[in-house]
Amino acid sequence: MSEKKPKSLQDLLDATPDLVSYFYNDTHSPHAMATPGAAPLPPEFTNWRDEQRAWRESVLLFDQSYHMPETFLRGPDAQKLLSDLGINSFENFTPLRAKQYFCCNHRGYVIGECVLQLLDDGTYELISGTYVQNWVEYNARAGGYDVTLERDPPFAENPRGRRMYHLQLEGPFARDVFAEAIEGEMPDIPFFRMAKVKIAGSDVYVLRHGMAGHLGVELSGPFAELDRVRMRLLEVGAKYGIRRSGTKAQYSALGESGWFGYPVPAVYTDPELADYRKWLPADSWEGRTQLGGSLVLPSIEQYYVTPWDLGADKLLKFDHDFIGREALQEMAKRTDHRKKVTLVWNEEDVARVYASLMGPDLPFKYMELPKSSYSFHQHDEVRNERGDIVGFSKFVGYTVNEAKFLSIAIVAPEAAAPGTQVILTWGEPNGGSRKPMVERHRQTTIRATVAPNPYAKAAQQQKNAALMKAAAV
Structure with missing residues (x-):
């Protein structure tokens, strides 16, 4: 007689004595980032090197219409719900604005984050x-809020019913392509603000945004109009050397932009979230969390992060009541917050990893190009020169624009300069875990130099402008 399968996340936790080992060895990543090809986009349209160069030298068209989940929220209590859960202020949050939205648990640790847009018809789009x-x-659902809520899962889970497309133009000529593709005058859109334009006869939302270090634009509209809008952008962009981004280039942009995506959600241990864990299915993303890398910690809560770890403390506002407020007020008194940084990997050590492929001994862990992370939640230990652990490195990959391997890391303040x-x-x-994407290998060490996050100068300037704007919202 087969064992009864857990129905809820809480059932899974109750049946799993060592959660870290389970997530480290026996789960498959729920996200297309770890398994490129889950969406109908090729890994490369041309080659990932030229596609990376396009966001620095010409213009690159990202198609984000397939891998991103969305939620659409409406109703009298929609903003109250978001305010009750989020660390962000909602003062002056009016239609055609956007923000990076963060939620924490009752202890002040991050559950997750997303981009939140308020459309002109009063719909909140997560x-x-x-x-x-x-x-x-x-x-x-549990709080009795007067709202209507519609979920739009990624294409791999919902191939027939996607509601919105999302395209993004990045690069020094992104503005030129956008200006020529739209009908009428170029709107003046402040950073992280929105507007509506027409492209090829279609109404298009525009978010002044950027992911790869330039002040690009993100375009969205009804999924049925994706082909028409995309064809117009490619037609106009041809003279500017536009390229389309495959999944390899798209997921490798994190190294330059410095975004720390998808921290381990802080939902597994907070007693006040017991009912939430009973509501979440066992096969939810939370139940399929995947850990990997050299840093194996004794308990799952040691992987949790705070807003300060992610550089999101500038978005934290105590002008409203929200879950985690009291804990975060106490955290705010501390002076030992970890910092998000970029690590620039030593070229000789990287070359040594590749050289091990040619030797008689078991090679070191392979470094895939351009994205070298091999689990959804990558955690590689970072030590100081005395050998003390001072933090962990997450995303790692190669950028042809910098000719370097870069990783995004969270480190103690004494190691952040x-x-x-x-x-x-x-x-x-x-020698490795049971994850199918991890081959038998040897561990080794890589020297690295701490650098600003984001790493690219253009991305640093963009981030500073974004934080100044966000703090004012």
């Missing part, structure tokens, strides 16, 4: 961030 979208849906030398452990202990 883009990407399944963890936070699950949290919003649960509270909408640019120029600090650290040592990263590459590969998993004991």
Whole structure:
């Protein structure tokens, strides 16, 4: 007689004595980032090197219409619900505005984040961030809020019913392509603000946004009009050398932009979230969380992060009541918050990893190009030169624009100054885990230099402008 399968996340936790080991060895990533090809986009339209160069030298068209989940929220209590859950202020949040939206648990640790847009018809659109979208849906239903809520899963789970497309233009000529593609005058759109334009006869929402270091635009509209709008952008962009981004280039942009996507959701241990865990299915993203890398911690809560770890403390406002407020007020008194940084990997050490493929011994962990992360939640230990663990590295990949391997890391304040030398452990202990994408390998160390986050100068300037704008919203 087969064992009864767990129905809820809480059932799964009750049946799993070692949650870290389970997530480290026995789950498959729920996100297309870890398995390119889950969406109907090729890994490369031309080659990922030229596609990366396009966001620095010409213009690149990202198609984000397939992998991002969305939630659409309407009703009298919609903003109250979001305010009750989010660390962000909603003062002056009017239609055609957007913000990076963060939710924390009662202890002040991050559950998730997403981009939140307020459309001109009063609809709140939550883009990407399944963890936070699950949290919003649960509270909408359990809290008695007067709202209507519609979920739009990624294409792999919902190939016939996607509601909105999302395209993004990045690069020094992104503005030129956009200006020529639209009908009428070029609108003046402040950073992280929205407007409506027409492209090829279609109404299009425009978010002044950027992911790869330039002040690009994100375009969205009804999914049925995707082909028409995309063809117009490619037609106009031809003279500017436009390229389309495959999944390899798209997911490798994190190294330059510095975005720390999808932290481990802080939902597994908070006693006040017991009912939430009973509501979440066992096969939810939270139940399929995947860990990997050299940093194996004793308990799942040691992987949790705070808004300060992610550089999101500038978005934290205590002008409203929300879940986690009291804990975050206490955290705000501390002076030892970890910092998000970029690590620039030592070229000789990287070359040594590749050279091991040619030797007689078991090679070091392979470094895939251009994205070298091999689990959804990558955590590689980072030590100082004395050998003390000072943090962890998450995303890692190669950028042809910088000709370097870069990773996004969270480190202790004493290790966060640019120029600090650290040592990263590459590969998993004991020859690797049971994850199918992890081959048998040896661990090794990689020297790295701490650098600003984001790394690219253009991205740094963009981030500073975005934070100044966001703080004012």
